[in-house]
Amino acid sequence: MSLLEIDNLSLAIGGTPILNEVSLSVAPGEIVAVTGESGSGKSMTALAVMGLLPSDARASGAIDLDGADILSSTEAEMCRLRGSAVGMVFQEPMTALNPVMTIGDQVAETILVHKAMSPEAARQRAREMLDRVGLPAGRFPMSRYPHELSGGQRQRVVIAMAIALRPKLLIADEPTTALDVTTQAQILDLLKSLVADFEMGLLMITHDLAVVAHLADRIVVMRRGDVVETGETAELLAHMQHPYTKMLFQASTHKVSLPVPPAPEPLLQVRNVVRDYRLPRTRLFAPVEHFRAVNDVSFVLNRGERLGLVGESGCGKSTLTRAVLGLEPVQSGAILLDGLPVHAGGAPDISVRRKMQVVFQDPFGSFNPRHRVDRLVTEPFHLLDEPPRGAARKEAIAEALTAVGLHPDDARKYIHEFSGGQRQRIAIARALIIRPELIVFDEAVSALDVSVRAQILDLLAELCGAYDLTYLFISHDLSVVRTVTDRVLVMRAGQIVEQGDTEAVFQNPQHPYTRSLIAAAPQLPEPALAS
Amino acid sequence: MLRYSLKRLISLVLSLVVASLVIFLVIEVAPGDPASFMLGINAQPDTVAALRSELGLDVPKWQRYLDWAGGMLIGDFGTSYTYRTPVSEMIADRLWVSLPLALFALTISTLVAFPAGIYAASRRGRAGDAAVMGATQLGVAIPNFWFAMMMVLVFAINLRWFSAGGFAGWDKGILAGLHSLTLPAISLALPQAAILARVMRSSLLDILGEDFMRTARAKGLSRGQALWRHGVRNALIPVLTIIGLQFSFLLAGAIIIEQVFYLPGLGRLVFQAISSRDLIVVESVVMLLVFSVITVNFVVDLAYALVDPRLRRRS
Secondary structure, eight states: OOEEEEEEEEEEEEEEEEEEEEEEEEEETEEEEEEEETTTSSSHHHHHHHHHTTTTTTEEEEEEEETSSSOOOOOHHHHHHEEEEEEEOOOOOTTSSSSTHHHHHHHHHHHHHHTOSHHHHHHHHHHHHHHHHHTTTTTSSOOGGGGGGHHHHHHHHHHHHHTTTSSSSSEEEEETTSSHHHHHHHHHHHHHHHHHHHEEEEEESSOOOHHHHHSSEEEEEETTTTEEEOOOOOOOOHOOOOOHHHHHHHHOOOOOOOOOSSSSSSSEEEEEEEEEEOOOOOOOSSHHHHHHHEEEEEEETTOOOEEEEEETTSSHHHHHHHHHHHOOOOOOEEEEETTEEEEEEEEOHHHHTTTTEEEEEEETTTOTSSSSSHHHTGGGGGGGSSOOOOOHHHHHHHHHHHHOOOOOOGGGGGGGGGHHHHHHHHHHHHTTTTTTSSSEESSTTSSOHHHHHHHHHHHHHHHHHHHOOOEEEEOOOOOHHHOSEEEEEEETTTTTEEEEHHHHHHHSSOOHHHHHHHHHHHOOOOOHHHH | OOOHHHHHHHHHHHHHHHHHHHHHHHHHOOOOHHHHHHHHHTTHHHHHHHHHHTTSSSHHHHHHHHHHHHHTTTOOOOTTTTTOBBBHHHHHHHHHHHHHHHHHHHHHHHHHHHHHHHHHHTTTSSSSHHHHHHHHHHHSOHHHHHHHHIIIIIIIISSOOSOOOOOOOOGOOHHHHHHHHHHHHHHHHHHHHHHHHHHHHHHHHHTTTTHHHHHHTTTTTTTTIIIIIIEEEEEEHHHHHHHHHHHHHHHHTHHHHHHTTTTHHHHHHHHHHHHOOHHHHHHHHHHHHHHHHHHHHHHHHHHHHHHTTTOOOOO
């Protein structure tokens, strides 16, 4: 007997079809993972179960949750079900909690809104739930506010809220996507143990196949609103039927082959760099205290070499990146590009700066939406003393766009006409156009779907061959760093704890932190790789 | 919270010192000698000099600043050049009209704007939203002196519910005083309420799109419960800023409405003092207004901290 039974669910929002006859089921105590790329309709399936679809959505088919017919339930009936029969955990823990309400009140609210207990009993239960999700009373009193907690701790609060009334079904929509690998591993363990303890069904929405492979009892693969394949995890991983499933798994372990780097000749030299930030005074006349974000970091990046930088959030990799780009002064040490300091006299040195370009993470936020592509990709020209004009400029644009696999005619389009992957290509074209000596990729493929990410990684490998690229590749994703870099730096709490040839570090990590990082990163099991 | 308040208090005092210096200097460099202005163009130089020394205009500037600023600390604002009465008395009389009027208007505007803004946000894109937005558009567009005159026509002249102008004074009781301030307060509140309702609406709409509102719904809160329990408090922060600005404006900016209703308020006092070069009155009233603006900002800062726990750091 299933707990949740979705039968031929079709959905259209404002006339656009989103889901097409989706059927799936979750049994008590079972973990079902719905996976697929963005736009596959996996999140909408979850919201349909919650009855939280946008107001212009039209659904047909049937959703049966423990005997309740969701699609024909009234709003009042749905309010009674949400939180008590089905709980939900969302992707972004940083914004999923009300910032002006204590965590205790927010957990207790789930209980109180359903009038399930007296206020005292509700607070008692809220405390138990916070304990259960790993937030003990000593360190995490109920009076804490969300801003006093880290992302992983906030996600635990969200989980406590969702399970406070022991719902039969828990829906988790990308619950660990925004978290570091070690935190992700802890949250996944927590979810797994909750399912076992409470005999809950868990419907897990995720794009991360490695997470799916380790956690789920069954997998549902979706593409563009269709369920393309479904089966027991081990069975499905061993015998994938649908070409899309195969492509998805191959893309998420995509490997590229880089050309051999030339003989070592230093390009970027970072010597004993220290970057301090002032902390706000704790008392009016208290001495100013500092937070050391980057602590005595030294490394060399050779010409033609691809260097990776990995570490969890808050480890100082973004600060180090900004310092390398000359955007911020450092308190001591030196950063030299081609022997010259990147930051001199309170400003980035423009003659050095023109030798570096950067590609950022967010393909949607890093372009001015009012400019056309030709203007966007030629932005770095302002670094040049004599930027190309007229025909030379046109030629440069066409060449850069062609190099990243776009068409020269795309130059006259606006950025909103492109997909995320195409935008990231444009970002790379913008970085390439002045032929920099060094490109910094700051989480440049982290926001992309696996199939698009595989294409961008291929493009990088191609460009390495064609342009002798030297780059610094910053990422939290170890599998990506492993394939696109020659050497890797592991950063933790402002310091580089390990560095070496990428393959050597991954195969035989020396520092305990590197070992824990690699151990926490979920990996696809061998049978999936073999097929 | 205590530390936060103390920090705000120190910045309040520093702002007052800087403001008093600026006001003094700006008014001192303005052309026009009060003594020669009061005596007319045919006055003898020695008469003017005598008056200057009587008014205390012949001592060095820094000493006059210290006398003025020090006097204000103990409530002595000096003597008006024109009326020869203590400035503090003149201000106190007017403040008893202007302050209640501003508070009255602000209360009306808040009472109208909050429900209107919340209602419009909760019915975004529907008829109720369009109606509220249309009304606020009108409220901003209608000149309030014209609206005041229309209200006089309807409620004072035709219906005879209120008097057309003047102030009854507080000695006849609070109700009588409020009664004579009702029409002016409504006229003042109209545009303020319209602006405030729009700010409330857009601030709440931003909040309604936040992730934690979806979390609240997933817990089983109805749309309305989520709006009231999680939306409104978060939406208050920008709204408080606007209320603070509006109060300062209402205290001094009521001059036209005071004119329409023949109210002896601060706005009229400043206007008269400027036209007769009564510098000491101008300085004192402007200083008082600055004081009220800074104090209101201080109160708004404290209100922020009450609303938003992120501002009060745990010690």
